[in-house]
Amino acid sequence: MRLSLCMIVRDEEATLRRCLDSVRGVVDEMIVVDTGSRDRTIAIAKDCKASVYPFTWCNDFAAARNESLKYAQGDWILVLDADEVLVPESVPALQQAMQLDDAIAIALLREEVGTHHPDSQLSRVFRRHPAIAFTRSYHELIDDSVTRLLQQEPHWRVVALPDVAIRHTGYQAASIDQRHKVERARTIMERYHTAHPDDAYICSKLGALYIDLGDRVRGLALLQKGLETATEAAVLYELHYHLGSFYGQQQQLDQAAWHYEAAIAQPLHPRLQLGAYNNWGNVLKDQGDLEKAKALYETTIAIDPTGAVGYYNLGLTLKAMGQLQEAIVQYQRAIQLQPSYAAAHQNLGVALLKAGNVVASLEAFQQAIALYEQQQAPEAAHLRDALKQMGLLGSL
Template identity: 60%
Template structure:
């Protein structure tokens, strides 16, 4: 029966702002404040195109928190505009020009709130973060908040600058993987009293980088075209070398991708989050080339960067998987333990730690982490399957069969042929 280590794919976004402060506890309201009443004027700014399927869920997630919704439509042909207006949004049209920053900045022009929150249609605001957001918005010296975005599926979380004061000098730059960080850095250099705060806890849940979405040829082609045009004018920009290099690797073009990533490392004044991603993507490429020594070097360099611990989950997880494949079980265990220490709700980390502990002969520990992974992700078919294996080795036949049945049902639900294969194997073993 197979065992699968869960590895993270390439990273698609992160912030590179210097961290000045961290908010780790929720705001305690006085009895005079309702928890659903906004304490500050807050504008939600969005750009959309043909998002009628996703937009309602996004806008419902901010209901009662934001004071206004500004939507810039870049050419929808479905019911997106009508849906936005039904939620009370002010909708403006923008002629698409292959520049996400231009569209984002168009939305900022119409914002009237003191603060701006930026979301995409395939994202939702996590309600538990609202008190912490309100607390940060009341602080006089806070300029921008970096928010932890959790990806749907096996993708690493990322820190993104999505909540900031409404100032004319805070604007998005770069045509793809756009961000406000460049303008924020300029302000911090001129006005050092301002603070950049990182909010504790997941703030945004994002579903846009699932395998089906990122595999769409049109989306990949658009991303590549926009970034290649920018690279032509900025050949040594470490940020675009990183993003485009990762895209090449994601598409299987390892030579060009690795050349860009190495070029990015050689650039001057590379910010730590970008350095992290450059090393992370190079490690992934070397792993695909079956060059583990180079892969381990770059995973280690990635984890050494002075960035948020949450942003390092991908490197620790993939480094652990590489070490386990090489038979270095103590090293793999240390990496996976680091991952679940950083984020106790990281289901793939618990699963991979369970696999490692099982290989080390610690069935009790393996079972505990498989069960933790299942508790965090009840549709985790591989965790149920490996839990069944561990329970069977312990002689807990009935519990094992129950776990296997759950695994079979989930594999079939997910359309995986592993369900049929596992079912046949268990019949041959007379367990079904």
């Protein structure tokens, strides 16, 4: 079975080589469609032996993706973005799934690296088939066309790999031209929503974006509208998750908890529900239900023992319960997994100070301040001021 990598890129010189190196020896050809790069993206792609084709950008990600499919010669297609890599350990299972006679597409788990964004499950490997194409101009996917194909030819099925196959770094603040990407996303999604006003998927995506931009009224209306028409578990999860976040921000904690519980009730891979578990735990912690919050954080750790945020949240809860030594252990585990976790260093310092270990607490505070300063975060000054008022600043 021949496998073709199909990508669309624009100004990706910082990450493209790492992405292409991750599939070397796995794919039989690399197709790169460039939508207008002005940096060294094209040169890097060619140096990595990829075939590069130009595409005039038309504010439609699906159109660009479908252009890349035209050049593929493999039996199967793998789709990656330049800020993603294929996890080596996933390759044997992926190759085995491609040998299945009835598999039409393979859903891969994508891990978000270095952020608190939830993982996702995406149909990123699929047979080269004339009926399979990308739809939706933003947050483009093949799922709509695969669903239609399965209705016409029910002998096919979608296979889901259980372990992380893609690692994504694109949500890290340092790698985002935030304003440009947000404006582009809003423009494209608004155009699509105008043409498809009842599409629950786009209601979820655009509604969440509006809320992030401070337009709470329009955002809430879209999320609620999405709930009226959504039928797919993944879309229902997102809608409930975003509504939980909205009501949590508004301090309407009972409603937030209801939506997070509804999100977790969806029949999805547990990794995809980590965000709802953690956020529901946060709501319960704020409500004073520390035992239940603790149980939820322990669930997140059981689902993903490598997730730093679960240990951090568990540490906060244990500290609130007065279990300082246990909290210290959890903060340390979070830091081992994510050394740049400034808040974990800061709260470790607080717990150590309360436990009477002043020297170790000052070291933790110092590390937190250094990390906050690297991240240009205002917490660095706030922490310095707090330590100064405590009479500890001179010790740093």
